[in-house]
Amino acid sequence: xxxxxxxxxxxxxxxxxxxxxxxxxxxxxxxxxxxxxxxxxxxxxxxxxxxxxxxxxxxxxxxxxxxxxxxxxxxxxxxxxxxxxxxxxxxxxxxxxxxxxxxxxxxxxxxxxxxxxxxxxxxxxxxxxxxxxxxxxxxxxxxxxxxxxxxxxxxxxxxxxxxxxxxxxxxxxxxxxxxxxxxxxxxxxxxxxxxxxxxxxxxxxxxxxxxxxxxxxxxxxxxxxxxxxxxxxxxxxxxxxxxxxxxxxxxxxxxxxxxxxxxxxxxxxxxxxxxxxxxxxxxxxxxxxxxxxxxxxxxxxxxxxxxxxxxxxxxxxxxx
Amino acid sequence: xxxxxxxxxxxxxxxxxxxxxxxxxxxxxxxxxxxxxxxxxxxxxxxxxxxxxxxxxxxxxxxxxxxxxxxxxxxxxxxxxxxxxxxxxxxxxxxxxxxxxxxxxxxxxxxxxxxxxxxxxxxxxxxxxxxxxxxxxxxxxxxxxxxxxxxxxxxxxxxxxxxxxxxxxxxxxxxxxxxxxxxxxxxxxxxxxxxxxxxxxxxxxxxxxxxxxxxxxxxxxxxxxxxxxxxxxxxxxxxxxxxxxxxxxxxxxxxxxxxxxxxxxxxxxxxxxxxxxxxxxxxxxxxxxxxxxxxxxxxxxxxxxxxxxxxxxxxxxxxxxxxxxxxxxxxxxxxxxxxxxxxxxxxxxxxxxxxxxxxxxxxxxxxxxxxxxxxxxxxxxxxxxxxxxxxxxxxxxxxxxxxxxxxxxxxxxxxxxxxxxxxxxxxxxxxxxxxxx
Numbered sequence: 009x010x011x012x013x014x015x016x017x018x019x020x021x022x023x024x025x026x027x028x029x030x031x032x033x034x035x036x037x038x039x040x041x042x043x044x045x046x047x048x049x050x051x052x053x054x055x056x057x058x059x060x061x062x063x064x065x066x067x068x069x070x071x072x073x074x075x076x077x078x079x080x081x082x083x084x085x086x087x088x089x090x091x092x093x094x095x096x097x098x099x100x101x102x103x104x105x106x107x108x109x110x111x112x113x114x115x116x117x118x119x120x121x122x123x124x125x126x127x128x129x130x131x132x133x134x135x136x137x138x139x140x141x142x143x144x145x146x147x148x149x150x151x152x153x154x155x156x157x158x159x160x161x162x163x164x165x166x167x168x169x170x171x172x173x174x175x176x177x178x179x180x181x182x183x184x185x186x187x188x189x190x191x192x193x194x195x196x197x198x199x200x201x202x203x204x205x206x207x208x209x210x211x212x213x214x215x216x217x218x219x220x221x222x223x224x225x226x227x228x229x230x231x232x233x234x235x236x237x238x239x240x241x242x243x244x245x246x247x248x249x250x251x252x253x254x255x256x257x258x259x260x261x262x263x264x265x266x267x268x269x270x271x272x273x274x275x276x277x278x279x280x281x282x283x284x285x286x287x288x289x290x291x292x293x294x295x296x297x298x299x300x301x302x303x304x305x306x307x308x309x310x311x312x313x314x315x316x317x318x319x320x321x322x323x324x325x326x327x328x
Numbered sequence: 329x330x331x332x333x334x335x336x337x338x339x340x341x342x343x344x345x346x347x348x349x350x351x352x353x354x355x356x357x358x359x360x361x362x363x364x365x366x367x368x369x370x371x372x373x374x375x376x377x378x379x380x381x382x383x384x385x386x387x388x389x390x391x392x393x394x395x396x397x398x399x400x401x402x403x404x405x406x407x408x409x410x411x412x413x414x415x416x417x418x419x420x421x422x423x424x425x426x427x428x429x430x431x432x433x434x435x436x437x438x439x440x441x442x443x444x445x446x447x448x449x450x451x452x453x454x455x456x457x458x459x460x461x462x463x464x465x466x467x468x469x470x471x472x473x474x475x476x477x478x479x480x481x482x483x484x485x486x487x488x489x490x491x492x493x494x495x496x497x498x499x500x501x502x503x504x505x506x507x508x509x510x511x512x513x514x515x516x517x518x519x520x521x522x523x524x525x526x527x528x529x530x531x532x533x534x535x536x537x538x539x540x541x542x543x544x545x546x547x548x549x550x551x552x553x554x555x556x557x558x559x560x561x562x563x564x565x566x567x568x569x570x571x572x573x574x575x576x577x578x579x580x581x582x583x584x585x586x587x588x589x590x591x592x593x594x595x596x597x598x599x600x601x602x603x604x605x606x607x608x609x610x611x612x613x614x615x616x617x618x619x620x621x622x623x624x625x626x627x628x629x630x631x632x633x634x635x636x637x638x639x640x641x642x643x644x645x646x647x648x649x650x651x652x653x654x655x656x657x658x659x660x661x662x663x664x665x666x667x668x669x670x671x672x673x674x675x676x677x678x679x680x681x682x683x684x685x686x687x688x689x690x691x692x693x694x695x696x697x698x699x700x701x702x703x704x705x706x707x708x709x710x711x712x713x714x715x716x717x718x719x720x721x722x723x724x725x726x727x728x729x730x731x732x733x734x735x736x737x738x739x740x741x742x743x744x745x746x747x748x749x750x751x752x753x754x755x756x757x758x759x760x761x762x763x764x765x
Contacts, residue, residue: 023533102649122651123535124605143653144535183535206532207540 010136010315018130018137019309021146022187030188034156036308036318037301039325043080044303051325053311054083057114061087062104062129063140064120069275069299070140070150074117077306083115101125102132109133115313118142123180136313138306144178150274151184153305155192157298158229161270166193171223173199173257174233174282177206177244181274185231186212199223201255203244220255224265231272232257235282248281259286270294333709333752335359337372341381341713345388346686347702356386358709361752365705377754379747381713387685388701389421389710389748391692392662393511394486394565394589394637397423397454399445400438401430406642406730408442411662412451414640414729416756418662419688419745421710422453422700423640427464428487434459434470436478443479451755453710455481455698460499460510464488469498476506481696484511486565491517493550500560509561509587509696514547514572515539515613524653526599526614534605536652539614541569548572552579555586563695564588566639568613570623577632587695590633590687592661592668593735595624595678601735607648607655609735611641625678634691636684638665642731660729664722664736666714670743674716681716709752718744718762726760 011017014032015025022030043051059078063071071087078085088104101120108116115136118126123143130137141147159165170189176182176198189196190213197215198205199222210216217223224230235251245251252258262269271283271292279285288295308321316324336358343354343366355370356363372378397411406414408425415423425442427433433442439456446454458475462468464485472483483503490496490512503510520543525531527538548564552575555562567573567588576588593611598618601609609615627633641658648655669688673679679687689712693701700710722739724732748756 100646100649101651120651122653124653125651127605128651142535144537146535180535183533207527207538208529208532211529212532 037304040307041304054081057083059115073302147180151188153302170229171197171227229270335376341386358752388689390688392423395423395640408445409449410730412449414662415452416748419712427459436474439478460485489515500558504560509563511563519543530599545571562586573627589637605652612657636687667741711749713747
């Protein structure tokens with residue numbers, strides 16, 4: 009299996025990547041954006057490669073985004089989801105991986121509810137492994153597409169003030185964004201009820217805001233996280249209504265911002281809970297740009313892991 | 329079993345027996361399964377086996393108050409026989425078997441079964457510990473009196489912390505009737521709430537659910553208050569937090585009847601060992617921070633933590649070969665305990681060698697009123713002889729335990745058992761001892 013000279017064998021998280029590696033992915037995504045704008049959205053970059061999308065957790069957006077990226081690069085893909093596989097019959101992650109490997113695949117994209125599961129798989133099979141979200145640990149392609157979107161709109165990441173708002177405790181998106189943004193020189197803050205912040209979050213190098221008004225006062229970019237309904241059932245917050253009252257990114261709050269805000273959301277949104285429709289659909293929202301960029305970022309990651317070079321991405325697109 | 333045992337003369341070793349204040353080069357003579365004499369120079373009786381212990385340490389056999397032998401119900405992880413053999417390989421001449429088996433040891437028949445299996449194994453002595461509550465469900469008291477009659481030496485719901493404070497009070501009061509201690513795994517499950525490692529920087533980085541120190545601290549505090557209220561004998565298992573050590577120290581100063589354990593992994597490792605999602609380092613209570621580790625070491629040094637106990641918790645490799653959240657808690661400890669205690673604590677300058685022997689032999693015997701923990705003439709000849717200069721590397725594939733789950737694989741340790749004698753019988757002789765010695 010190829011080991012990318014730029015990324016190594018796998019993409020598990022942003023914590024252990026360097027600023028140059030992250031920049032290489034973002035830069036490689038640029039030429040790939042254009043493929044999705046063509047009438048015939050297909051280039052032969054990954055022709056003959058077999059990629060398995062191994063999703064142990066329900067996901068629509070991320071899985072489809074990966075699948076488009078793979079198909080537009082001409083890879084052969086198979087989707088495995090929990091409901092349609094032997095996983096429900098009690099087969100272990102190790103056995104699933106070994107069986108896939110025995111069918112001679114090239115890459116695995118894995119989504120799993122346990123933190124560390126992507127690393128676990130990567131350590132046990134020679135194929136390239138891409139982490140599409142492992143528990144509360146990391147979701148690197150989401151953070152990369154968030155960063156690409158910010159860079160597109162503000163022209164820079166260095167010195168940018170980004171606040172992640174919402175359930176930081178349970179969020180892999182938050183962790184990947186924190187690592188990636190800090191490495192590229194952004195200032196990062198988090199804003200959440202204290203019951204939804206992990207222990208010693210400050211030690212990662214972020215500022216903590218307890219009130220969303222303070223976060224808005226400070227930030228240039230708000231990345232608003234989805235509040236899972238289960239969190240309320242588990243007692244982390246009293247009610248969704250209270251959450252919206254106290255922590256919701258509402259039009260009134262955004263209008264009081266001292267500067268133009270850029271609003272991101274990794275989706276799927278709970279309109280009227282963590283974000284109001286006025287904001288999600290409003291002029292500051294770049295939520296659909298994130299989705300578009302997601303495909304380009306995933307193309308870039310797959311291309312690099314398959315052994316591609318960032319500076320050759322343009323010619324690779326043309327079958328070079 | 330003791331009568332027909334061949335006499336043994338252990339010659340020229342450094343005899344360390346804090347129960348008699350001995351730390352000197354002596355000969356030790358074992359006759360009829362009992363200690364016959366300790367003296368500067370002893371003649372070997374006819375037919376005696378002579379063990380040359382020059383350069384070695386001779387001490388009362390180690391006693392582990394906290395092991396999981398998995399039988400009945402978990403025989404793929406360990407059996408009483410394999411655990412008893414792993415024990416003697418580690419210098420332990422007696423171990424206390426925790427009751428969280430399947431079914432749990434919560435009645436006299438089960439206690440009798442564990443004893444019988446221990447006798448059959450013919451290695452380290454096996455002392456059953458009974459459950460506090462029926463089925464370890466934390467609802468009503470198990471038949472403690474009958475279990476004591478059948479041979480239980482203490483009670484605990486280890487593995488299933490007693491959340492009901494009223495039940496814990498009853499257990500301490502009732503056990504007092506029989507003079508046995510109540511051992512508790514201190515964990516407030518409403519605070520640990522599905523956690524899999526220490527709550528802190530590392531859990532935040534790894535995205536794993538944390539178990540805060542407070543989950544342990546509040547239960548230690550509760551238990552100490554209840555011991556004070558009832559006058560019962562409390563034994564706190566595997567203390568891992570700095571506040572826990574402080575609370576126990578204060579309680580002892582007030583005269584509360586409490587003993588406590590430190591586990592080798594807690595005085596050696598921190599939660600950084602979990603990095604990389606290493607399931608071998610997944611243990612409960614979890615590995616904590618450096619400050620906690622220092623407090624545990626200080627607790628062993630000043631006797632606040634009376635006892636070193638392993639919490640030997642074997643698991644099959646399939647069970648540990650899983651995502652971190654899914655892997656079970658626990659690690660094996662019987663065959664690395666001496667090496668860790670000697671390397672980390674004695675060579676590390678934390679405690680003296682006599683204090684180490686006290687914590688591994690004498691103090692456990694006192695805490696649970698067990699025979700042993702001394703080489704006083706007339707007592708059962710349970711002896712460990714170890715080489716304090718033997719450097720070795722932990723190789724789990726060589727363990728006598730059925731399981732290999734240890735975070736110490738590949739670690740270089742100093743200090744290893746050469747001979748273990750139980751009731752005067754030589755039950756362990758290391759085949760690997762360097763010939764240069």
